[in-house]
Amino acid sequence: MKKSTHYIDNDHFYNEMKDWIKLVKEAENEGDPMPPVTDYIGLCFMNIAENLSKKGNFVKYSFRDEMVSDAIENCIMYAHNFDPDKSKNPFSYFTQITYFAFLRRIEKEKKQMYIKYKLMEENPEHTCKWFKENYFEKNTDKTVEEALKEEFELTDKDIDKFSGKGKKNK
Numbered sequence: 001m002k003k004s005t006h007y008i009d010n011d012h013f014y015n016e017m018k019d020w021i022k023l024v025k026e027a028e029n030e031g032d033p034m035p036p037v038t039d040y041i042g043l044c045f046m047n048i049a050e051n052l053s054k055k056g057n058f059v060k061y062s063f064r065d066e067m068v069s070d071a072i073e074n075c076i077m078y079a080h081n082f083d084p085d086k087s088k089n090p091f092s093y094f095t096q097i098t099y100f101a102f103l104r105r106i107e108k109e110k111k112q113m114y115i116k117y118k119l120m121e122e123n124p125e126h127t128c129k130w131f132k133e134n135y136f137e138k139n140t141d142k143t144v145e146e147a148l149k150e151e152f153e154l155t156d157k158d159i160d161k162f163s164g165k166g167k168k169n170k
Contacts, residue, residue, distance in 0.1 A: 007047050007051060008044050008047055008048065008091055010089060010090070010091045012040070013040075013041070013044050013090050013091060014084065014088050014089070014090050016038055016040050016041050016044075017041065017079075017082055017084060017090045018084040020035070020037060020038060020041060020079070021080070021082065021083075021084055023035045024080050034080060037076060037079055041079065042072075042076075044090075044091075044094070045071075045072050045075040045076065045079075045094060045098075046068075046072060048071075048075070048091070048094050048095055048098050049067075049068040049071040049072050049075070049098050049101075050068060052071070052095060052098050052099065052102065053067055053068050053071075053102070058102055061106065061109070063105065063109050066105055066109075067101070067102045067105045067106070070101045070102070070104065070105045071097070071098040071101040071102060073101075074097050074098070074100075074101040075094050075097050075098065075101075078097055079094075082094075110154055110158055111158075111161075113154075114154065114158070114159065
């Protein structure tokens, strides 16, 4: 028997999801609380999130653990929405949930970075010694926005959104 190189057996994952969805529907019909996901399903969520976080576009972030945690939480929250009659690919479904959870966390962290550095710029007397020496003294020719764009890959759109100049998302 040939050993699979994939970290998730999609057929087994699909069968587990199908069985769990049946339990969810039975619980709904009886008015019982939703059953917890099985250990295998939870392990699949963890593996999807961990492996996606190691891809090149996510690996560099210092808050990777938070991204993974958000993704697992989102997978658990929306697991009951998977419809085995529409799709036989739960791996793809939960990878998409994970991907968008990562993007939401990156957006939150960018906004927090902007707020933090803007506060430091506006209140230099409360700024720590390290930051003064390593940021303000080395980057006297740059504004906070320029430094943030360079250091944290923020765009003009991000800066405008965070500073209140752009349209607010509802």
